[in-house]
Amino acid sequence: MSKLVNKGIVKAAGFMNMKNRINYFKVAPDALEKVMGLDRYVGKSVIDKKLAELIKLRVSQINGCSYCINMHTKAAKKLKVPIEQLDQLKAWNETEIYSPKEKVALQLAENMNLISEKGVSDELYGQVREHYDEKEYVDLVMIINQINMWNRLSISMGNRASD
Numbered sequence: 001m002s003k004l005v006n007k008g009i010v011k012a013a014g015f016m017n018m019k020n021r022i023n024y025f026k027v028a029p030d031a032l033e034k035v036m037g038l039d040r041y042v043g044k045s046v047i048d049k050k051l052a053e054l055i056k057l058r059v060s061q062i063n064g065c066s067y068c069i070n071m072h073t074k075a076a077k078k079l080k081v082p083i084e085q086l087d088q089l090k091a092w093n094e095t096e097i098y099s100p101k102e103k104v105a106l107q108l109a110e111n112m113n114l115i116s117e118k119g120v121s122d123e124l125y126g127q128v129r130e131h132y133d134e135k136e137y138v139d140l141v142m143i144i145n146q147i148n149m150w151n152r153l154s155i156s157m158g159n160r161a162s163d
Helices: 009-013 029-043 049-063 066-078 083-087 089-094 100-113 122-129 134-156
Strands: none
Touching: 029 134, 049 066, 049 089, 049 100, 049 134, 066 083, 066 134, 083 089, 089 100, 100 122, 100 134, 122 134
C-alpha cells in the first residue's frame, strides 16, 4: 500500500469536508502522493506565505473553484492578510494597496493561468526577475502550477465550498 495511505492522508481527506464524486486520495494514492510532494515543496517555498495565499486565491477566483476560494480565503485571514487586499484581489491591478513585487507576482499568476491567451513574455519574465531571483521565480511557478492542479482536480471531482 502506498506511503500516502500509511501516513493517514486518505483518512485525513475524509475529514476535509469535501463532497466529491470520487475519493481520489483512496482511488489513486500513488498520484496523490506525488501531488502532496509538490504541496510539501510549496509549503517550504521562499515566497512570502501571505503572497502565496493571495496567488492561490486569485488563481482559484479565475478558475471558479469555490472549494479552493473558500479554503484560501480562510488561510489568508489566518495569516492576517489585510482585508482590503482580500476584498480588492479581483481588481489588484487597479489599486495601490499591493506592492510592485506583489503585483508582478499576481500578473505572472494570471498570465500562467490564462497561458494560451496571455503567455509569459520575455517582458513579463524580466519584470518578475526585477523583484525575484531564479529560485523565487521557480517557486512562484510551482505555487501557480500547484493551485491550478488542485483547482482542476476539485472542479472535475465536484468539490464545492462548505462552511
